[in-house]
Amino acid sequence: MSTTLVTGIGELATGDPALGDGSALGLLTDAAVVVDGDHVAWVGPARQAPDADHRRDLGGRAVVSGFVDSHSHLVFAGDRAAEFAARMSGTPYDGGGIATSVAATRAATDEELRGLLAARVAEMRAQGTTTVEVKSGYGLTVEDEARALRLAREVTAETTFLGAHVVPAEYADRREDYVALVTGPMLQACAPHARWVDVFCEPHSAHAFTGDEAREVLMAGRAAGLELRVHGNQLGHGPGVQLAVELGAASVDHCTYLTDADVDALAGSATVATLLPGVEFSTRSPWPDARRLLDAGVSLALATDCNPGTCYSSSVPFMLALSVREMGLTPAEALLAATAGSARALRRNDIGRVTVGSRADLTVLDAPSYLHLVYRPGVPLARALDLG
Secondary structure (H helix, E strand, O other): OOEEEEEEEEEEEOOOOOOOOOOOOOEEEEEEEEEEOOEEEEEEEHHHOOOOOEEEEEEEEEEEEOEEEOOEOOOOOOOOHHHHHHHHOOOOOOOOOHHHHHHHHHHOOHHHHHHHHHHHHHHHHOOOEEEEOEEOOOOOOHHHHHHHHHHHHOOOOOEEEEEEOOOOHHHOOOHHHHHHHHHHHHHHHHHHHOOEEEEEEOOOOOOOEOHHHHHHHHHHHHHOOOEEEEEEOOOOOOOHHHHHHHHOOOEEEEOOOOOHHHHHHHHOOOOEEEEOHHHHHHHOOOOOOHHHHHHOOOOEEEOOOEEOOOEOOOOHHHHHHHHHHHOOOOHHHHHHHHHHHHHHHOOOOOOOOOOOOOEOOEEEEOOOOOOHHHHOOOOOOEEEOOOO
């Protein structure tokens, strides 16, 4: 297997405090990386770099670890632009619009969905994302949920069964029957294609799931061998965070409305709080208090929640800018949350950092420093580095 020396790195954010300047970002200037196959074999000052079979000079650009997008809903057809426009005019979000995406997705062919999914993943890579989690949740039948996960597995190992996204219209008066379907035949069909199980635990939406229903879904998923994730506390205070911590979920996502007890529970756990600022931007909801969480010792991640309804953005740099401008993070904290933090949310230790043994997922910036990711919002600076 051949090696490649990536040199001409003006600034390298390794994410390893043992490297570089000793900060949490582990910044190195005038740096180099040796890649052996799919993994990093050496990191350090360019003047000390060993020989390699090939050489790639980045001309003084900055490099960061590839972004880890640990929350997305990419398998869908159609769009909900009119719903977005209505929200901008004051219509509140309650989860009901998901039914529109369900109808369009059910009507799409496998090839149509495969093409849409591939285009969205390519769009993410073009903005620096190298690992993405993809959920089902826009099929809500046994066949359509299994199909979504089969397609998602073609682009990522981080696939999540979200049959408990909302209760579909045909089960509106039979919630118990739908929960039984999700925890029975649907789970059985989907588990072979998924690593994770997730649930939209949100008592403030008539379309989502109560704490008791969410517990039933998560316990069934665990029994089927899946690891746990939770949508929680998005529309108001509720049981999602406490349930996620109690059951040892890897991540609880949204965390918009938190009590002191919720923050304390997260701080004393291994559950990552994943914040999705694009949702607040797209729904005019209150911003999560990221500063409060970090100061309490909570492990934090940032992701896009790319989906057709509440955040049709695949841009992690946009999320970084929002989190710094509106949620109290520093640029360094935001970058760490979208790399090492999101890796923890996926319980992965091989991504999210640029260190010996990690995957060689590098994102190059058309800028001299990672600071430009938030200093120049909306400018396409970041792209995943292709060493093929």
